[in-house]
Amino acid sequence: MTGRKNAMLTTEDRRWLTGEKVYDGQHAKQQRYQRRRDIRERVYNSMLDFSILLDELDDDEWREIFGEVVDGGQQWQNADEDLQAGVRDGLAFLLRTVGIATLMRDGQVSQGTVPERLFTAALRRAGHRDGLLVDSVSLDIEATDVGIPELLEDLHSDEPMSAGSLYLLMESGAVDTDVVQDCLRDQLLEDDSEEV
Template identity: 65%
Template sequence: MSSRKNAMLTTEDRKWLTGEKTYEGQHAKQQRYQRRRDIRERIYNSILDFSIVFEELDIEEHREIFGDVSDDGRQWMNDDAALRDGVRDGLAFLFYTVGVAALMRDDSGPTATVPEWMIKSGLQRAGQKDGFLVEDAQLDVEATDVAVPELLDALESGEDISPAGLYQLMESGALDADGVQECLREQFHAQRNDEEGV
């Protein structure tokens, strides 16, 4: 992952953010500050570049990057899971940054929130490009406030957690779903062996 070509993040940025590289010694604090500042500037400039690529990049170039989507718009026609995850996390990064959690916690009435503005204006711009007038778009989010720190404390202290609580921890990313599945498999096989007297 950290060895890809430089983009919004350089190879060194990726190594530092993922913990593969650390700064130590006399100038470590200044190096960390500089790295953070450089990353912020590149993210800002990369986002500004979307205005250019949206207006100027041919549709054939879009397809070269993303592949095709089915005619009904329901599935990707390529199997690039890393790209799909990047698109998902890019949107999540933007929504998280502009405070989408406030929208999830409280229906603030007729005044549009920043995430709603992002979605509506983004859909309007995309529609314009294909000759559609997007007259209205509504964002309806149903969310449950997951008390992740409390659930993690309970898990660490040995308390019983409901299946719903475990599911919430896995969905929040606080627990590694693959690791949980492996533990469950081991328990299942041990239980089956006990039942069969092996």
Template identity: 50%
Template sequence: MTGRKNAMLTTEDRRWLTGEKSYEGEHAKQQRYQRRRDIRERVYNSLLDFTILFEYLEADEREKLFGTAGTKQTTLTDDRKLSNGVRDAFAFLLYSTGIDARLGTDANRPSPVADQLLTEAFHRVGRRESVLVQNVDIDIDVVELPRESLLEDLAAGNELSSHELKILLESEDVDTREVQEHIRRQVLDE
């Protein structure tokens, strides 16, 4: 993960962010400050580059990267690293622009910037494709994650519902590959 070519993040940025590298000694505080500043600047400039990519990158170049939408030749479904990267890019951008305000239980919160940006993005894509996007509805259903009580029930040997199991599967504590393998063995071996 950290050994790829330099991009928005350098190899050293990745190593530092993932904890593989640390700064020690007399100048460590300044080095950490500089690393954070450099990362912010590169992320900012990379985001500005998306305007250029959207406007000027040729369709065949996008297809070489992402595949052809709506066909069996879709790189996003074949390349797990790429699809995870796209997913996490959306998550990073949405989270960083305030979508988490919509995830709270307070219905009186103001609509975050993320709603506005998503709506504008759909309109922009529509204009690019010569269609009018008349309306964009962003509807998010949220359920509080009672993770701690679920862990207590699990430790006590209580039976969990499929909904409760899904909550645990969505947590970062569960290795979904292991769960899939267990299910595969249980379902296919029987």
């Protein structure tokens, strides 16, 4: 993951963000500040580049990079798993950036929130690129605030936990994945012993 060519993040940025690289010594604070500033600058400039890419990237180049979604949107051809995960996480990153969690927590009827306005505008721009006029957009999200602290308490209490709760803990980064693996192993062993 950290050995790819430079993009929005450099190889050194990736190493630092994933903990492979640690700044120690006399100038560590300044180095960390500089790294964070450089990342912010590159992310900002990369976001501005998406406007150019959306308007100007040739369809053949688009397919060469991303593959193609076919069968009425059911199949994504010629896109490897890393790219699909990158697109998924890129969307999640941008949705989180515009405050989608607030919309998910409130569960209110549309109030013209920033995430809704941007999501609608993005769908209209994407539709326009493909010759479609988007008349309306309906965004309906059902979410439950599970609370990471409560899940951590459940994990440490040795109470059985659902696979979804364990997955959320692993994805949150709030717990070492080894701890979750141990919990899963214990639950599987318990299930096996009950069947005997």
